Amino acid sequence: MESAPLYWRLKRQKYNLIGTRCVTCGESFFPPRSFCPTCRRRGRIEEFQFSGKGEITSYTIIKSAPKGFEQFAPYTVAIIKLDEGALISGQVVQGTPATIGGRVVPVFRKMYEEGKEGIIHYGIKWQVDGTAAEK
């Protein structure tokens, strides 16, 4: 688990899927990178807002969850290829079950709670298309 100040700094990226993109070659990065591994010193990096829409490339169902996540089990964790290129891992919410190649859209959910009295952490999870979601 991350410490509170670090989580706070990363919040904007996590809530809004803000990553980076190399203007030189067009590759996008999430989490954001400040250096393009392909272009190296010729690379030019800028902030980039991902739509969050993408496709499931693989997934697994977690039945015994790590500490802090027990109340959510069983849940699905997937690797998602975002439409803008980057690969990201994340949780797939209840509803239409995950399938390989399934279209997903981002939804805002609770990630975990620090006990009954601590901070509640929020962030992006994914929902398998569903007609209500993709527009």
Added chain:
Amino acid sequence: MDIGIVGYGAYVPHYRIAVEEIARVWGEDPAQIKEGLGVLEKSVPDKDEDTITIAVEAGKNALLRAGVDPKLVMALYIGSESHPYAVKPSGTVVGEALGLGPHLMVADLEFACKAGTAAIQCCYGLVKGGVIPYGMAIGADTSQGRPGDALEYTASAGGAAFLIGKDPLALLEHTLSYTTDTSDFWRREGADYPSHGARFTGKPAYFSHVTSATQLLLERTGYKPGDFAHAVFHMPNGKFPVNAALGMGFARQQIEQGLVVRRIGNTYSGSSLLGLTNVLDIALPGDRILLTSYGSGAGADAFVFQVTDHVLDRRDRAPLTEEYMARKEYIDYGKYARLRGKLKV
């Protein structure tokens, strides 16, 4: 000045529990309850959903419809009686998640089920006064009824968001409120479930306030019930709004589209507002809409909106309320109890 709803958005969680299933557990007659309450099933939030996440989803839809730069939204008021934190405003998280701010006025509002309409009034005043270009008002709740209490059949989850500003899809023509000290329903700080005065909640509370606010608004504006294409009244169940409407001279077909309570239950701060989003989803330019919310304690906020041409090009930019109501998965009481934390281990 043309100020009103520039964009709106709905959100309803996808789980449902049917009246039959709750009645089965408590050994009650489901037909009698469905008839008595006018509710067939209610929405249930998932473990990772709360007022904040519901507000974000509804707010996203409102921004999509409005097509407004989030940085121009300079106020965010969220009305709820289930804010996840007692101290730390829901609006801080919701604002950041929607890409608003940091130049942003935020406060969480509380007035039982009418805090969301109070939020619309706050935003309207600020925009009309020229203080801000746009303000967002959200009503959202994940309400709970004590196991075995009649409220358990109706207390549900959902929310709606409204971006208030110029160039609206529904012009806000007039609004007023009617408030008295009436203890029909309350929850003390730290208590898990609300208490209510059972039979007391009808006449002196809901009907008196809803009717007084609505009549006062009709007097002020000179409109008659027949001037409205649609009317929406707060829906603690499927019976109260119908009786209130018919009692004031509104016809059945004027309230039909707004009666979302039968399929999703009472979403508290989201209740009358989800009725309004469902109406805006089908309303035609020129239609007048009457909205009267109700909050225990007690008070009612009444509004007259007039739909403009913008509704036609903006409404399809985000999911319709009907899509959220139709998207559902039924659960049994065991799963419901687990999701809602009703099992104390």
